[in-house]
Amino acid sequence: MPMIDVYATAGTFADKHRLAADLAAAVMAVEQVPDIPMFRQNTAAFVHELPAGDLSNVDGGSNYVRVQVLTNAGALDRGKQLAVVERLTHIVADAAGDPSLFARTWVLLTEAPDGGWGLEGHANTNAELVAAARAQIASLQAGQGAGG
Secondary structure, eight states: OOOOOOEETTTOOOHHHHHHHHHHHHHHHHOOOOSSSSHTTTOOOEEEEEESOOOOOOTSSOOOOEEEEEEETTTTOOOHHHHHHHHHHHHHHHTEEEEEEEEGGEEEEEEEEEEOOOTTTEEHHHHHHHHHHHHHHHHHHHHHHOOO
């Protein structure tokens, strides 16, 4: 259930909502979590627009994008880390309509400590999140069996 934050200068993206949805879907796909409401409704991206002049590298360049992905501990093994960074970088460059932005997109992967993923007012451990997902899957499967 990653949280994704994108920081860019205002005007970088024409359709911020589509960008947010595409980033969230991409991370969920790379994580390979079940396609259940718990994950779909709690994997989200936030696009933060910075006013001109609020971003600079050492040389004064300001045409960069920073993407920070926060996951629960251990959610991304090395292969998934590589896939997330590559995929999100492509999505950002495509959303900006600027292929050169691929070289100026920074993606930071951050893990919340076990017990540090708050959902529904509770600081969940990884085991609690897995148990909640399994319970929802069982509930959905039971509901399908009753109707069909």
